[in-house]
Amino acid sequence: MRFSAQTTAAEVVADLDLSRTTCLVTGATSGIGLETARVLASRGAHVIGTGRTVEGTRAALDGIAGAGGVTAVACELSEPSSVRAAVAAVVGTGRTLDAIVANAGIMALPTLTTKHGLELQFLTNHVGHFILVTGLLERLAPHGRVVMVSSMAHLNAPPAGIDFDNLDGSKGYSPFRAYGQSKVANILFANALAQRFGSSGRVANSLHPGVIKTNLTRHMPDRGEGIFTRIGEAGMKSIPQGAATQTLLAVHPSTATVNGTYWSDCQPAESSAPARDAALAERLWTETEAIVRRL
Secondary structure (H helix, E strand, O other): OOOOOOOOHHHHOOOOOOOOOEEEEEOOOOHHHHHHHHHHHHOOOEEEEEEOOHHHHHHHHHOOOOOOOEEEEEOOOOOHHHHHHHHHHHHHHOOOEEEEEEOOOOOOOOOOOEEOOEEHHHHHHHHHHHHHHHHHHHHEEEEEEEEEEOOHHHHHOOOOOOOHHHOOOOOOOOHHHHHHHHHHHHHHHHHHHHHHHOOOOOEEEEEEOOEEOOHHHHHOOOOOHHHHHHHOHHHEEOHHHHOHHHHHHHHOHHHOOOOOOEEEOOEEOOOOOHHHOHHHHHHHHHHHHHHHHHO
């Protein structure tokens, strides 16, 4: 079956038996994260879902629990101690992870916000996921998959892709440029991880889920209505459609050996030139390791 922009996550997994798999989904309390968790659970997967609080995450996951069961884990991606506690909690389950779907994120904060000396979108969307994913590699299955949810908005990043001299935003801040930078970082992280996986059987990929009305736009003055109006209904996706590409990369047999690729509309796509820069990916990895050591 050829999947497309109209495909839903439920259609991706319609013929799959996931009863012997465990998948971790960040940002599993709403939007495409919750939908991804729901469809995986519907086919028998055990879903480990993360959210800012364990209570809120448990409440969301209880509504979608399938035969494989669910585990709720608190993970505030902007707080390294919370991410490290989440890593410990997941490792403590003793489960082997067949897929990690790094879905959570924040978008277009209207004013510069910093935490731990970093612009908050870069800290949350990239550094938090870097700590989580690298911390869980010991639990990733030999055939395990890492899926980084990026965005077409990575095209709004600085010309160099990552402005290493302005990671705190003090030399100039634009909401969408900072968001774009964090989304380039997601792609570069996936690519660098893919290089490290090599031919081991593990894979890492990234994707643009589509333009979808979710809580991601909560920080924007009009909650994104201006963007949605400009794009129009024809360019929008429903939440079930928006969850399809990450679900495809996480569990579908057709993508089991795809490694280091950027996807959109359930198909391979072309990212920006900086996002394809292997040297930039390695520099980001090294710089992020240095950041993490001091956090």
